[in-house]
Amino acid sequence: MKITGLIIVILVGGLLIYAAADFPAWSDPASPASTYLSPHFIEKTIEETSVPNIVTAVLADYRGFDTMFETTVIFSAGVAVFVLLRTFRRKEPEIRHYRHVLTGVTIRVKKGGKIPPSDDFERIDGLWTPPDLIIKTVCRFLIPFIQLFALYVIAHGHHSPGGGFQGGVILGASIILLAISQDLRTALKRIAEKLDAVLCAVGVLIYAGTGALCLLLGLNFLDYGALASVLHVDPITARSHGILIVEIGVGIAVMATIIWIYNNLSSGGKYNQGL
Amino acid sequence: MLWPIDLAILTLVVIVAIGALMVKDLLGAAILFGAYSFMMCLLWTIMGAVDVAFTEAAVGAGASTVFFVGAVFRTSRRTKD
Numbered sequence: 001m002k003i004t005g006l007i008i009v010i011l012v013g014g015l016l017i018y019a020a021a022d023f024p025a026w027s028d029p030a031s032p033a034s035t036y037l038s039p040h041f042i043e044k045t046i047e048e049t050s051v052p053n054i055v056t057a058v059l060a061d062y063r064g065f066d067t068m069f070e071t072t073v074i075f076s077a078g079v080a081v082f083v084l085l086r087t088f089r090r091k092e093p094e095i096r097h098y099r100h101v102l103t104g105v106t107i108r109v110k111k112g113g114k115i116p117p118s119d120d121f122e123r124i125d126g127l128w129t130p131p132d133l134i135i136k137t138v139c140r141f142l143i144p145f146i147q148l149f150a151l152y153v154i155a156h157g158h159h160s161p162g163g164g165f166q167g168g169v170i171l172g173a174s175i176i177l178l179a180i181s182q183d184l185r186t187a188l189k190r191i192a193e194k195l196d197a198v199l200c201a202v203g204v205l206i207y208a209g210t211g212a213l214c215l216l217l218g219l220n221f222l223d224y225g226a227l228a229s230v231l232h233v234d235p236i237t238a239r240s241h242g243i244l245i246v247e248i249g250v251g252i253a254v255m256a257t258i259i260w261i262y263n264n265l266s267s268g269g270k271y272n273q274g275l
Numbered sequence: 276m277l278w279p280i281d282l283a284i285l286t287l288v289v290i291v292a293i294g295a296l297m298v299k300d301l302l303g304a305a306i307l308f309g310a311y312s313f314m315m316c317l318l319w320t321i322m323g324a325v326d327v328a329f330t331e332a333a334v335g336a337g338a339s340t341v342f343f344v345g346a347v348f349r350t351s352r353r354t355k356d
Contacts, residue, residue: 026322055326153329161325169333176341258338266345275348 049239056157060164060243060250064222067246068207071253075204078257082197085269099124123185125272131182139181146174154251158240164250168203171251172258184267184274193263193271196256203253210245222246281321288314301352305343312336 024031041054041062051057059067096109098121106124107115115121147170154167179187191199211222219226224242225235233241266274291314295307312335319328 053326059326161329163326166326166329166333169330169338173333173337173341176338180341261342262345265342265349268349275345 048236049243050236051158051240051243053158053160055161056163056243056247060246061222061224061239064211064246067250068211068222071204071207071250074257075200075253078200078260081261081264085264087269089270097124097128098122099128128273135181139177143174143178146177147171150174150251150255154247155244157247158243164247165254167247168251168254169258171255172262175255175259176262179262179266179274184263184271187259187274188263188271191256191259196260196263199252199256200260203249203251203256206249206252207246210242210249214242277321281318284314284317284321288318299354301347301354302344304354305340305347308343309336309340312339 024033028034041058045051045054045057049057049061051061094111097106098109098115099106101120101122106128107121109115150167150170152167153162153170154164157163157167175187175191178190210224210227213230214223214226215221217226217229224239224246226238227242228235228238231238231241263271263274288311291307291311295304295311298304298307312331316328316331316336319325319331
């Protein structure tokens with residue numbers, strides 16, 4: 001079986017390399033893609049959308065439909081992981097463990113027992129390893145800066161590399177860093193499961209809703225020029241603003257999906273203390 | 276342009292990719308895959324596709340490595356074949 005696989009891989013790989021020889025040379029100005037499509041984007045993007053970063057304009061405006069379904073694919077991935085892994089345990093376990101944060105004393109609470117409602121106790125599962133003090137502190141310092149940078153990446157996507165996808169992933173990664181450096185329950189206190197799931201859908205809704213709004217205002221789906229009458233700007237600036245709205249939607253959806261997948265994956269769907 | 280760097284990174288991409296396939300320890304494979312993504316990110320940067328490189332660095336080297344490590348922790352670390 002392994003040898004059959006190897007033969008197939010070598011055959012297909014050889015075929016791909018053979019086909020790659022027929023490609024036009026890298027950055028060849030006479031190649032089919034560079035003769036009519038690329039020059040249009042390079043010359044007209046700033047006139048038509050007033051967005052300096054051509055990649056962002058192509059991604060969110062000229063090919064906005066494609067990006068909308070990319071966001072939907074990411075949303076579907078989050079839903080798939082949720083459906084496959086999440087287990088809802090109706091009953092509380094017989095014995096729960098709580099840890100007194102200041103003294104490190106662990107107490108066992110039998111079913112029906114209660115602990116005094118205070119922040120001094122944290123819920124733990126059977127095995128508990130202390131989060132390293134240095135890692136915990138450094139991550140606490142770093143996370144706000146990571147999040148600030150993520151917001152910058154989303155907001156500055158018009159002028160520099162970046163945009164909704166990258167910014168959203170970085171935002172999600174900052175929460176994952178919190179979950180790794182401490183435990184999953186700490187991260188869930190910041191972004192609860194329900195809020196996360198709702199944000200996932202809200203991101204996609206912002207994208208599709210912007211498109212539908214353009215349709216209602218009398219132009220094509222995702223033709224942001226239609227937003228000019230709503231935003232009180234000229235149609236070209238409206239396209240720039242439309243791209244920003246859509247990027248924010250992508251950012252929210254990607255951030256929430258990354259966190260959602262991580263939560264389900266790291267705790268095996270049980271939402272306990274995680275890794 | 277920059278052909279020595281280009282060649283060095285391309286060689287590393289191939290070595291890391293084969294390493295990720297051959298290694299028995301799945302955690303090691305996940306880390307090697309992260310290294311592969313990072314090398315690809317450098318390649319995109321050399322080609323001038325900075326947006327793609329940024330995405331590769333954030334998604335490939337960052338988020339997906341975390342997912343792989345999480346999955347390895349929840350399943351088994353040794354591969355059978």
